[in-house]
Amino acid sequence: MTTPSETQVCVLGLGLIGGSLMRAAAAAGRTVFGYNRSVDGAQAATFDGFDASTDLDAVLRRAAETDALIVLAVPMPALAIMLTHIAETAPHCALTDVVSVKKAVHDEVRAAGLLPRFVGGHPMTGTAHSGWTAGDAGLFRGTPWVLTVDEHVDGQVWTTVMELALSCGAVVVPARSDEHDAAAAAISHLPHLTAEALAITAAEIPLAFALAAGSFRDSTRVAATAPDLVRAMCEANQADLLPVLDHTIELLTKARDSLARRRSVAELVDAGHSARIRYDSFSRPDIMAITIGAENWRDELAAAGRAGGVIRSALPTRDSRR
Amino acid sequence: MTTPSETQVCVLGLGLIGGSLMRAAAAAGRTVFGYNRSVDGAQAATFDGFDASTDLDAVLRRAAETDALIVLAVPMPALAIMLTHIAETAPHCALTDVVSVKKAVHDEVRAAGLLPRFVGGHPMTGTAHSGWTAGDAGLFRGTPWVLTVDEHVDGQVWTTVMELALSCGAVVVPARSDEHDAAAAAISHLPHLTAEALAITAAEIPLAFALAAGSFRDSTRVAATAPDLVRAMCEANQADLLPVLDHTIELLTKARDSLARRRSVAELVDAGHSARIRYDSFSRPDIMAITIGAENWRDELAAAGRAGGVIRSALPTRDSRR
Known part of the structure; x- marks a missing residue:
């Protein structure tokens, strides 16, 4: 069996996050290949020296043959169809995602019958830009990357995904899907809505843009994000966004x-x-004293993450102990 | 008569803005001296090689003797008492301010009988820190610095204040006091209130701070500003803040x-x-074709500022034309 850090990485969707992940994993010495729906994005990635294709079936067959870790980096609306293809062609691969809302993704993955090999993920990063060309190998450096520790989660898969996040330079924050979504509503989705409201309000006042400086720029920065992305994350997290x-x-x-x-x-x-x-x-604080796969490891990780703890270097797994 | 750029500068209040202004004016080769109420701030400025004192009367006598430009850089609540002293000791000096709300300052200056030599000012900059030690000679570089062009404004004084703002590295935006206040409410005071609300909302959600990244940091940055300063500017601009x-x-x-x-x-x-x-x-766009003191110069500057125009190098004044 390959060790987690030797596992090949298959990225589905080479936009800002998927494209940055492909670059970061490659920079860390990982073997990484990927799929992108648009020819433009796949060609741009290929031109930049990466292993990218628009042939989903071929990419998934390769993932199945190499026992790769599959990373879902497509927008929420494209998730269901992608999961159907994975269930057909590469159902035994370890699976994670970098889509923002964790309960909604979890439900889609369960519906596709892929839950046993799935660990949800969410790197807390981004820019107002999108597409392959906006990507950056350093996008994840030092940022929190949430990995879910819901009841179904498998220790070996968790270790594999943790290794990917760490090799991209992120720090790992373990969390339950429902707690992640409530927190993401407060610290990401809600600030997007206030940014939109502030931009609209200022645009109606003569002289406002002429005087706009740091306070306005910072508080409305995320209003420059593509509307489809903002809608996708806010609307998919309706239940947690409404109360905040x-x-x-x-x-x-x-x-x-x-x-x-x-x-x-x-x-x-x-x-x-x-x-x-x-x-x-x-x-x-660093999370160090928890062994993945040991008794209550998911509960212990969730509690440590809630207390602010982060994983900065790989935790031991039960199977790796001598 | 001294040319504007030879005019000495007298700064009253050596906090973040006043202290930065003192540093920037000195760096530009201007003679600058100042007053600070607290011994600590004045001593820190003196220690850094600046001409600072806690003796208000002596500082104002020097301003009167040297025909200096007096810059009010004290918080709004301290303004009235400062104006009383100026009216007694240095009533003929050119006078400006760097306090955020322009109509309220205008009214105080009029009440003190100092309106004829007054031009309101507001550099659209700042940090979440305060006090002399937070100051920075580069704080104004490239930022919009509003100068008021209300009906009463004198061309010679306007030129003197414009020269100061330009020598600090700012670009000058001419504006009416009432238009400034409406715009400042939308692009500065309102984003402070949303930042406070976002910080409070997130603080109540477990895991929120653990996941907080760029969106949250940027959208709540100004909530770290000292509460007294935020209250002073929001409450002094009540009439314009409420509608936005x-x-x-x-x-x-x-x-x-x-x-x-x-x-x-x-x-x-x-x-x-x-x-x-x-x-x-x-x-x-650069404002270049307007002569200060020519017919309708105030209206023309206000219109140019409203259209986004900025003054990047000194405009001619009627008296300086041959």
């Missing part, structure tokens, strides 16, 4: 009333400052 | 309902993306 959106609207409405009646935004500003300061001092 | 805050709440509420009922955030996301793209392509 409601909470933010409620906070702003209370501040509005306080500003109108008492000319004060003290309550919002004091609480916001203290929350942001807590974030700035949030510590990220 | 209402508009943003309305946009988010409509998106919330659409997400809940139709699982779609298309309307918000499409409009936000298009607004942000318009901002990214907003052009900043």
Whole structure:
């Protein structure tokens, strides 16, 4: 059996994230090949010296023959059809994804009968750009890469995916799919919606763009993301996004009333400052003392991730112990 | 008479903005001296080789004797008392400010009887830090620095203040005080409030800080600003902040309902993306063909600023023409 770090990597979808992953894995010395639906993207990747094809069936046969780790890097709407092909051609490969919403992906993977070899993933990175040409081998360096530790997860597959994330330079954060989705709603999907609202509001004020500087640029940066990507992640995470959106609207409405009646935004500003300061001092201890595959390993990893812990170098697995 | 660029600069308040201005003006070869209320700040500035004092009366007498340009760089609540001292000791000096809200400052200056020699100013820059030690001579480089062109404004004083902003490396945006305040509400004060709300919302979700990456960091960056400063600018701009805050709440509420009922955030996301793209392509033509002090010069500058124009090198003034 190959060790995890020798496992070949098969990337399906060579956009910003998939394309960056292909570059990062190759830079780390991994054998990596991939599929892209558009000829343009596949040709650009090939031109840059990578092993890319538009022939999904051939790519999946190769994945099955080499027992590769398959990485789903397609947008949410393309996931179901991709999973159908995998179930037909490469059902025994280890499988992960880099799509943002974890419960929705989990449900699709289960529907395709591929859950036993699946570990969900989500690198917490990105830019406002998309496509192969926007990719960057350094995109994952130092960023949190969530790997799911739901009940069904297999230790060997988890180790294989952990090795990929670490070889791309990321730090691994273990989390339950449902906890990931609630957190992603608050720290990613919600800021996208406020960025859109701020951009629209400013665009209607004469002189606003003329004066716009750091506060506006930073707070609306993600509004430059392709609308389809923003919609896909927000709408797929509807159930977790609604409560945090409601909470933010409620906070702003209370501040509005306080500003109108008492000319004060003290309550919002004091609480916001203290929350942001807590974030700035949030510590990220290394997770080191957990063995993958040992009793309760999933629960222990989920608890460690919740407490801020990250995996910076490969954890031992039960099967690798002597 | 001294030319504007030979005018000495007297900075009142050596915090982030005043302290950066002192450094930038000195780096540009200007003679600059200043006052700071706290002994610590004045001593730190003196230690760094600058001409700083805690003796307000002595500093203002020197400003009067040298016909210096006085720059008000104190927080809004300290403005009235500072203006009283200026009116007593240095009432004939050219006067500007770097406080964020322009109508409120204008009203205070008028109440002190100092309007004839006053031009309001607002460098659109800052960091989340404060105090002398946070200052940076490069803070203004390339950033828009608003100078007011209200009806009362004197051409000679305007030229003097324009020269200061340009020598600090800024580009000058001419604007009416009321238009400035409406724009500042949309592009600065409002993003501070959304940043606070986003930080509070995320802080209540387990795992959120563990996953927080670029979107969250950028969208909440300004929540790290000292609460007193955020309150001072938001509360002083109550009248202009309320309508843009209402508009943003309305946009988010409509998106919330659409997400809940139709699982779609298309309307918000499409409009936000298009607004942000318009901002990214907003052009900043040079203002060159307007002479300060010529007929309708204030109206012409206000119109040019509204259209995105900036002053990158000193405009001629009527008195300087041969």
